[in-house]
Amino acid sequence: MASLSTSLSTAVQALMADTGALQVTNNNIANASTPGYSRQVAVFQEATPTNDGTSSVGNGVVLEGYQSVRDELVQNQIQQETQAQSGANAQLASMQQIQPTFTTSTQDIGTEMSAMFSSLSSLSTNPSSSSAGQAVLTAGQNLATAFNTASSVLTSQQAGLNTQVTQDVSQINQLTQQIAALNPQIAELKASGQDGGTIQDQQNQLVLSLSALTSVAVTQTDNGETLTTGNGTPLVVGSQSLALQTTTGTDGMQHVLDKNGTDITASLTTGDLGGTIQTRDHTITGLLSQLDTLANQFGSAINAAQAKGFDQSGKAGQNFFNIPTTVAGSAASISLAITDPTQIASSSDGSAGSNGNLANLSAVQKTALPAGQTPGDAYSSLVFQVGTLTSNANAESGAATSSLLQLNDRLSSVSGVSIDQESTNLITFQTAYEAAARVVSTIQQLFSVTLAMGTAAAG
Amino acid sequence: MRVASMVPDIQYAMQKSQQALSVALQQVSTGLRVNQPSDDPAAAANMVVSLAESANVDQYTSNVSSVLPQMQTADSAISSVVTSLSSAITLGTSGANGSETAANRQALATQTGSVLSSVIAQANTSFQGAYVFGGLSSSTPPFAPASTNFTSTQGTVLFPLTATLPLTAGSVTTVSDAATGKTFAFTVIPGENISSLSTAIAGAASAGILSAGTTATINANGQLSISTNSSTAGIVVQSNDPVLGSMAASPGTEVANAYVYVGKGNVNSVQVGDSTSVAVNIPGDQLFTSGANVIGSLNGLITALQSGTTAQIGAATTAVSAALNYVSQQRIPLDNTISQLNDQESYLGQEKVTLTSQQTSLVGANLPEAATNLSQAELTNSAVLAAAAKVLPQTLLDFLK
Numbered sequence: 053m054a055s056l057s058t059s060l061s062t063a064v065q066a067l068m069a070d071t072g073a074l075q076v077t078n079n080n081i082a083n084a085s086t087p088g089y090s091r092q093v094a095v096f097q098e099a100t101p102t103n104d105g106t107s108s109v110g111n112g113v114v115l116e117g118y119q120s121v122r123d124e125l126v127q128n129q130i131q132q133e134t135q136a137q138s139g140a141n142a143q144l145a146s147m148q149q150i151q152p153t154f155t156t157s158t159q160d161i162g163t164e165m166s167a168m169f170s171s172l173s174s175l176s177t178n179p180s181s182s183s184a185g186q187a188v189l190t191a192g193q194n195l196a197t198a199f200n201t202a203s204s205v206l207t208s209q210q211a212g213l214n215t216q217v218t219q220d221v222s223q224i225n226q227l228t229q230q231i232a233a234l235n236p237q238i239a240e241l242k243a244s245g246q247d248g249g250t251i252q253d254q255q256n257q258l259v260l261s262l263s264a265l266t267s268v269a270v271t272q273t274d275n276g277e278t279l280t281t282g283n284g285t286p287l288v289v290g291s292q293s294l295a296l297q298t299t300t301g302t303d304g305m306q307h308v309l310d311k312n313g314t315d316i317t318a319s320l321t322t323g324d325l326g327g328t329i330q331t332r333d334h335t336i337t338g339l340l341s342q343l344d345t346l347a348n349q350f351g352s353a354i355n356a357a358q359a360k361g362f363d364q365s366g367k368a369g370q371n372f373f374n375i376p377t378t379v380a381g382s383a384a385s386i387s388l389a390i391t392d393p394t395q396i397a398s399s400s401d402g403s404a405g406s407n408g409n410l411a412n413l414s415a416v417q418k419t420a421l422p423a424g425q426t427p428g429d430a431y432s433s434l435v436f437q438v439g440t441l442t443s444n445a446n447a448e449s450g451a452a453t454s455s456l457l458q459l460n461d462r463l464s465s466v467s468g469v470s471i472d473q474e475s476t477n478l479i480t481f482q483t484a485y486e487a488a489a490r491v492v493s494t495i496q497q498l499f500s501v502t503l504a505m506g507t508a509a510a511g
Numbered sequence: 512m513r514v515a516s517m518v519p520d521i522q523y524a525m526q527k528s529q530q531a532l533s534v535a536l537q538q539v540s541t542g543l544r545v546n547q548p549s550d551d552p553a554a555a556a557n558m559v560v561s562l563a564e565s566a567n568v569d570q571y572t573s574n575v576s577s578v579l580p581q582m583q584t585a586d587s588a589i590s591s592v593v594t595s596l597s598s599a600i601t602l603g604t605s606g607a608n609g610s611e612t613a614a615n616r617q618a619l620a621t622q623t624g625s626v627l628s629s630v631i632a633q634a635n636t637s638f639q640g641a642y643v644f645g646g647l648s649s650s651t652p653p654f655a656p657a658s659t660n661f662t663s664t665q666g667t668v669l670f671p672l673t674a675t676l677p678l679t680a681g682s683v684t685t686v687s688d689a690a691t692g693k694t695f696a697f698t699v700i701p702g703e704n705i706s707s708l709s710t711a712i713a714g715a716a717s718a719g720i721l722s723a724g725t726t727a728t729i730n731a732n733g734q735l736s737i738s739t740n741s742s743t744a745g746i747v748v749q750s751n752d753p754v755l756g757s758m759a760a761s762p763g764t765e766v767a768n769a770y771v772y773v774g775k776g777n778v779n780s781v782q783v784g785d786s787t788s789v790a791v792n793i794p795g796d797q798l799f800t801s802g803a804n805v806i807g808s809l810n811g812l813i814t815a816l817q818s819g820t821t822a823q824i825g826a827a828t829t830a831v832s833a834a835l836n837y838v839s840q841q842r843i844p845l846d847n848t849i850s851q852l853n854d855q856e857s858y859l860g861q862e863k864v865t866l867t868s869q870q871t872s873l874v875g876a877n878l879p880e881a882a883t884n885l886s887q888a889e890l891t892n893s894a895v896l897a898a899a900a901k902v903l904p905q906t907l908l909d910f911l912k
Binding site for chain 2 (some may be wrong): 173177408431437
């Protein structure tokens with residue numbers, strides 16, 4: 053049978069539940085702009101009703117607790133997409149710095165190469181002219197410098213990325229430590245049936261930061277999240293973080309080793325670390341190798357053409373360019389071997405005024421190098437590759453950004469704090485609180501009436 | 512879908528529209544659709560090839576410009592030679608007239624001598640310091656007066672040159688013989704001395720390269736003396752060996768009206784198109800001393816006028832006519848080359864236009880389109896900003912009292 057005391061107790065529980073709900077709303081509003089925060093809701097449940105055998109009467113509300121609203125699947129997709137975006141961004145940043153060197157300007161390799169052939173052709177109209185000869189030397193020097201500059205841009209970019217690898221690994225280790233430290237706390241909360249709440253939010257945010265650095269696979273276990281890299285190298289197991297290490301490899305580059313010392317460099321493909329390694333070890337190495345091949349074969353072809361002729365003093369043509377014996381490093385070290393215009397092997401027969409061999413030198417422009425293309429075409433392919441790599445990285449980064457926006461919208465639609473909604477909740481819970489308070493005051497009046505009724509009887 | 516906050520979407524939209532605006536602005540301000548390889552990798556790569564072709568066309572055009580005046584100079588020199596030969600024929604024809612006195616013929620011979628000098632001057636025509644009929648050796652006059660004896664500047668009575676004196680390795684001494692029309696070149700290899708040179712010259716004389724009796728000896732003054740027996744033709748000796756010093760004609764040994772071609776026989780070709788080259792310098796020997804020998808025929812006419820019979824003068828005049836015909840024929844390929852160069856110049860002009868328009872279509876922005884894109888991008892950007900300004904400040908709180 054219902055009593056005033058029961059009703060008062062129901063009203064007090066309602067006040068407490070509404071206070072809790074107001075507190076959650078307050079916390080949601082306070083964290084509306086906190087990155088990684090998942091909105092919380094107060095979980096209300098009907099109190100067990102009182103049954104007197106004939107009828108059942110409700111006993112009000114019970115505040116069960118607070119629940120963060122999450123979507124693990126979307127959270128996971130965001131992590132994956134962040135890895136792709138960071139990888140593409142790492143590549144894009146490097147390519148954007150490399151690209152100007154291969155953009156047509158007054159001193160790119162293509163322009164300097166044309167200038168050199170023009171100067172040779174100009175010399176053919178007056179092979180004894182020292183000013184025309186000097187123009188050939190200057191053009192040759194400029195071309196060598198253009199090769200040197202392009203090579204230096206690529207290698208310094210590579211060196212920068214190499215430093216980035218060490219920095220990324222150090223950041224990854226810090227993050228995995230922090231993630232591992234949160235695992236026992238979350239496991240404890242879950243064991244007691246509670247929601248991970250803000251600690252889970254913190255961990256998710258750390259995993260997201262980690263995803264920006266490398267590929268991460270997340271598995272939920274009783275001991276919290278287990279994290280592995282894309283190829284299965286464990287990073288976090290329970291409360292333990294397994295630090296990655298770096299060491300200088302035989303190629304002079306920083307290699308990434310797992311806890312057991314196994315080299316996992318090649319398996320890292322996404323995230324900033326993956327993008328950095330791919331750009332360092334594949335993209336730039338590939339471009340450098342082609343640039344070296346071009347410099348070496350072009351230099352050799354010009355030297356071979358020089359050797360077919362004779363200089364102004366009738367001597368067999370000596371090397372025009374100094375090129376190293378190995379192809380690697382050719383673009384970095386190619387330099388002009390002759391210093392005097394009279395050393396240009398213009399003559400085909402040893403007589404001073406002959407220009408016969410300049411045709412051989414000029415023919416290098418239209419002759420395929422051993423790699424299969426003419427020097428101009430080889431350089432043009434290089435430009436095409438630089439352009440394609442940059443534009444692909446740009447497109448990948450753009451696609452990932454747009455995809456991330458969609459995913460974040462989806463996550464936000466689940467977990468994000470809407471100020472309008474919280475304002476409405478505020479009104480709802482305020483009204484509910486006021487109503488419950490009114491119940492308390494009504495019951496208080498009823499109690500007074502009841503007590504007065506007793507007093508009147510006694511009097 | 513529940514929307515918690517529109518801020519990220521609005522920020523993304525603003526960034527996108529600003530990027531589009533920046534691209535449109537860049538295209539309009541530079542006039543280029545491709546400003547860097549990533550804008551269109553294939554176009555940027557084709558541009559590299561196209562620019563190289565443009566540079567070649569520019570250079571070919573410049574080559575035509577520098578070769579053409581040289582060829583025109585040569586043509587005008589040959590034209591003057593033709594005029595000179597015509598006047599020599601007139602002189603010869605009047606000399607062949609039996610009524611002419613010996614004194615008149617002598618005067619005619621002197622005038623013919625002037626004609627020869629003028630022909631030699633034309634044959635030694637230079638253009639911007641280069642002798643147009645010198646073959647490859649364009650820095651020295653190709654026709655030099657012949658002498659019977661040349662002596663070295665090195666060597667004195669006190670310090671005479673000796674047969675065993677080593678010569679400078681790599682140095683070249685040439686003996687050009689007007690009688691044989693050939694040049695013997697002696698390039699010193701290490702260990703050779705003056706005696707080696709003498710032996711080589713004797714060998715060349717017996718081989719017929721030089722006239723019989725051409726010798727190299729050390730004379731009473733201690734100098735190297737290279738001389739020939741051929742008193743009507745003579746030789747020209749040149750040397751770049753510092754041991755000998757330059758070789759100079761001995762005073763009084765000059766052979767009247769005899770000239771030797773000391774230029775080179777080879778020609779230089781200059782590229783004026785991807786597969787077009789023109790021979791630029793004409794070897795003077797081919798033009799003036801071979802075939803119907805221009806200089807020889809004039810020399811013959813002078814000799815005939817000085818001491819020949821009417822018939823001999825007539826024959827010599829006929830020889831000069833033959834030389835005139837020969838030179839006129841030789842002029843035809845030169846005229847053809849000049850006309851080819853003119854054609855090539857206009858072809859290159861067209862080619863340049865074609866390449867430029869190719870480059871514009873490769874990387875150039877279509878300006879009306881770019882301008883439209885720019886105003887479109889401006890409009891989009893303003894719309895995004897206006898929408899943001901309208902949407903962002905709106906919250907329920909504005910309406911709650």
